[in-house]
Amino acid sequence: MPKAVEHFIHTINAAVKNKRPLYIRGGNSKYFYGGQLTSQTYEILDAAAYSGIVNYEPSELIVTARAGTRLSDLEAVLSEHHQMLAFEPPHFDENATLGGCIATGLSGPRRAYTGAARDFVLGVRMLDGKGDDLHFGGQVMKNVAGYDVSRLVTGAMGTLGVLLEVSLKVLPLPSMEITLGMQMTEPEAIDKMHHWASKPLPISATCFYNDHLFVRLSGAESAVHAARLKLGGEEMKQAKSFWQSIREHTHPFFHSGTRLWRLSLKSSTPKLLLPGEQLLEWGGALRWLASDENLNEKTIRSQAEAAGGHATLFYGNKSSAQIFHPLTSYMMTLHKRLKQKFDPTGIFNPGRMYPEY
Known part of the structure; x- marks a missing residue:
């Protein structure tokens, strides 16, 4: 067993014995996302110490x-073989790690057209709250209790265990990619995006902001050219840097308010009448809302719920607002049972998802 894993197990066992919470951290690139640990005293478990590619079969x-x-190292290796992480995960920092990527479950601009992070996780190896080395690997993902563990840990914010290894399905890089820009109102953009969703178009990303709709086309050259003629608009010159600014939140919009809300809704939801700037993906x-602290979270969440969705306070002052959308009592009970199953003493990242665990 690698020394790093032995150290993790020792750290977990000591934390259980001393009843001291563990803050599981990789590159610390997403420290701002999620809640703060509920305990004032905790120990950091540095998962970045266990790195490297275990196995890569480009043909498979x-x-x-x-x-x-x-993530940057992994993507560089994939790129050498003309492949990519299909869910286009945000980094937010050069030190972003694969573990943090899966723990937060965040996906980038390509998500609506290829799938979310959890859709590409084929298996995981992890340490649970007893220090047991668990493998849910290969391509058989369900454990004896029937849980799809790969989907459970994706987006669980490290509350269920310490990720050691992740197996991912990757996709080939598109042979051609262009971005079209069109000027229109938000209602027009919503209608167009909803209409295009039912058509066989090689769309890989969309973004509406400041009365402009941007559409990225990816795929075979013939398909991209045909779609370009059908959709119209003007081809964007600096498209790669634009989409990177959307993925990495370096676009000016993401810094236009003191709080950034992330609303997941039905794609056909009409324009939201909320104070502040909005950007659609x-x-x-996905509706991003840049607002100030005077905008009540209940106002935001009630509109999200009315549209069949939910709202997350992505970053900003979190002292007066709940981070993730409140769960129903049934769902909270289910979450607690899962937490008890994987982390019976509650040492892993308490408070990072919900104050209750």
């Missing part, structure tokens, strides 16, 4: 890497 479109592997299914 599968890669297995350790959780501490930097994922065909209208």
Whole structure:
């Protein structure tokens, strides 16, 4: 067993014995996302210490890497073989790791057209709250209790265990990619994106902001050219840097308010009448709202619920607002049972998802 894993197990066992919470951290690139630990005293478990690619079969479109592997390093290797992480995960920092990527479950601009992070996780290796080394690997994902563990840990904010290794399905890089820009109102953009969603178009990303709709086309050259003629608009010159600014939140919009809300809704939801600036992605299914602290969270969440969705306070002052959308009593009970199953003493990242665990 690698020394890093032995150290993790020792750290977990000591934390259980001393009843001291563990803050599981990789590159610390997403420290701002989620809640703060409910305990004032905790120990940091540095998962970045366990890194490297374990296995990569380009012909099989599968890669297995350790959780501490930097996303930039992993993507560089994939790129050498003309492949990519299809869910286009945000980094937010050069030290972003694969473990943090899966723990937060965040996906980038391509998500609505290829799938979310959890859709590409084929298996995981992890340490639970007893220090047991668990493998839910290969391509058989269900454990004896029937849980799809890969989907459970994706987006669980490290509350269920310490990720050691992740197996991912990857996709080929598109042979051609262009971005079209069109001027229109938000209602017009929502209608167009909703209409295009039912058509066989090679759309890989959409973004509406400041009366402009941007549409990225990816795929075979013939398909991209045909779609370009059908959709119209003007081809964008600096498209790669534009989409990177959307993925990495370096676009000026993301710094236009003191709080940034992330609303996941039905893509056909009409324009939201909320104070502050908005930016739309994922065909209208993702609405970013840059607001100030005077905008009541109940106002935001009531509109999200009315549209069949939910709202997350992505970053900003979190002292007076709940981070993730409140769960029903049934769902909270289910979450607590899962937490009890994987982390019976509650040492992993308490408070990072909900104050209750």
